[in-house]
Amino acid sequence: MNANMLTFDEAYTQLLGHVRPVREIDEIDTMMAAGRVLAVSQHSPIAQPPMDNSAMDGYALRVTDVQESGTRLPVSQRIPAGSVGTALQPGTAARIFTGAPLPEGADAVVMQELCEHDGDAVVVNHVPRLGEAVRRTGEDVALGAEVLGAGVRLRPQELALAASVGLARLPVLRRMRVAVFSTGSELVMPGEPLPPGGIYNSNRFMLRALLTQLGCEVTDLGIVPDNLEATRKVLREAAQGNDLIVTSGGVSVGEEDHVKPAVEAEGSLDMWKIAMKPGKPLAYGRVHGAAFIGLPGNPVSSFVTFLLMVRPFILATQGAIEVAPQAVLLTAGFDWTKPDRRREFLRARMTAAGTVELFSNQGAAALNSTTWANGLVDIPAGQAVAAGDKVRFLPYGDLLW
Numbered sequence: 001m002n003a004n005m006l007t008f009d010e011a012y013t014q015l016l017g018h019v020r021p022v023r024e025i026d027e028i029d030t031m032m033a034a035g036r037v038l039a040v041s042q043h044s045p046i047a048q049p050p051m052d053n054s055a056m057d058g059y060a061l062r063v064t065d066v067q068e069s070g071t072r073l074p075v076s077q078r079i080p081a082g083s084v085g086t087a088l089q090p091g092t093a094a095r096i097f098t099g100a101p102l103p104e105g106a107d108a109v110v111m112q113e114l115c116e117h118d119g120d121a122v123v124v125n126h127v128p129r130l131g132e133a134v135r136r137t138g139e140d141v142a143l144g145a146e147v148l149g150a151g152v153r154l155r156p157q158e159l160a161l162a163a164s165v166g167l168a169r170l171p172v173l174r175r176m177r178v179a180v181f182s183t184g185s186e187l188v189m190p191g192e193p194l195p196p197g198g199i200y201n202s203n204r205f206m207l208r209a210l211l212t213q214l215g216c217e218v219t220d221l222g223i224v225p226d227n228l229e230a231t232r233k234v235l236r237e238a239a240q241g242n243d244l245i246v247t248s249g250g251v252s253v254g255e256e257d258h259v260k261p262a263v264e265a266e267g268s269l270d271m272w273k274i275a276m277k278p279g280k281p282l283a284y285g286r287v288h289g290a291a292f293i294g295l296p297g298n299p300v301s302s303f304v305t306f307l308l309m310v311r312p313f314i315l316a317t318q319g320a321i322e323v324a325p326q327a328v329l330l331t332a333g334f335d336w337t338k339p340d341r342r343r344e345f346l347r348a349r350m351t352a353a354g355t356v357e358l359f360s361n362q363g364a365a366a367l368n369s370t371t372w373a374n375g376l377v378d379i380p381a382g383q384a385v386a387a388g389d390k391v392r393f394l395p396y397g398d399l400l401w
Helices: 008-017 156-164 202-213 228-239 259-266 299-317 368-372
Strands: 025-029 058-061 071-079 093-096 108-111 115-118 121-124 146-148 169-173 177-183 217-224 244-248 267-273 281-287 290-295 328-332 343-350 355-358 375-379 390-395
Touching: 008 281, 008 299, 058 071, 058 121, 093 121, 146 156, 177 202, 177 228, 202 217, 202 244, 202 299, 217 228, 228 244, 228 259, 228 281, 228 290, 244 299, 259 267, 259 281, 259 290, 290 299, 299 343, 299 368, 343 368, 343 390
Parallel strands: 071 093, 177 217, 177 244, 244 290, 328 355
Antiparallel strands: 025 169, 058 093, 058 108, 071 121, 115 121, 267 281, 281 290, 328 390, 343 355, 343 375, 375 390
16 A cells, blocks of 8 residues: 555544534524434433323223232223323223323223223223333433433434423534535536536535535535636635535646645645545645535545545534444455455445345446445455455445435
């Protein structure tokens, strides 16, 4: 490996070391908080459940009143969910439904499948134990318990938990503001005629969608031609009011690669060569107070580098605690006999059998490999793989959230 090349882990650590987390807090409706990062830990203002209640449809009774199967008890009341019954008289049962408060005096519920309706009475064909089918007060969440920790990204289940304890509004860190643009005079937007030598701009669509999916406020500055002054001008515009500038292409040292000198003229830049494939070149810097990340121009390289480098940078900037994707060990359904000196991230698909197969073309321009795949296989530098070996698989479910 080239001595000037950073390992993936070195580059990852260096990049996260440049994170400047946002500090501003928005208090928003819990209904609108999906995907946001919680700014302050939340504690439950109530016990959950707030009272002893029935875990199922059946009959609430006293255990001492049912000493043997087939005991017949008069039904003294009916308690649907949302209602509160009266104190249960000894020697009687209450018809009760899931979630309804247990009446005072009752200490068990017998599910309706174990009972027989008999006029104004019930025949209990089961000897209950104390507390059977009863959900106790605070069993799920105790009064004052922490229900959500600061730094958690709010998924539907976190919102449900917050709502279940009555939290109507949540303090979240403000959205990260990101400007994005593509460079290249050859780039053309879909719907326009494709001139000789032109290519459609796929990276613009991909990066904008990835940023939006991460909850960023995106400023799309379009396509910038291969011109130094035009690039400097759009960089100044991009830095205004944004936390991060993301570009694709133009960070090499060719005569038509103007992003590197433009960033150096407007701020500072580090050019990194990372021992990863795809995605070796990555640029990090700052422009008038905004962070800058320049991605490779090849669409697959840009996609993979974004998922593995830019995504954790953005999440950490937005205050998230968990930023690294969780790999799973799966069985390789392929042979990889010519390993690279760099760490490789191969477009792959997990099969129904629990093995992993590779897309046939692992080239850096094969965008169809990214749609065919449902994750990436992480192959250490210089390591061959034989079918049946265990490999690290990074599911899209983690990488795209």
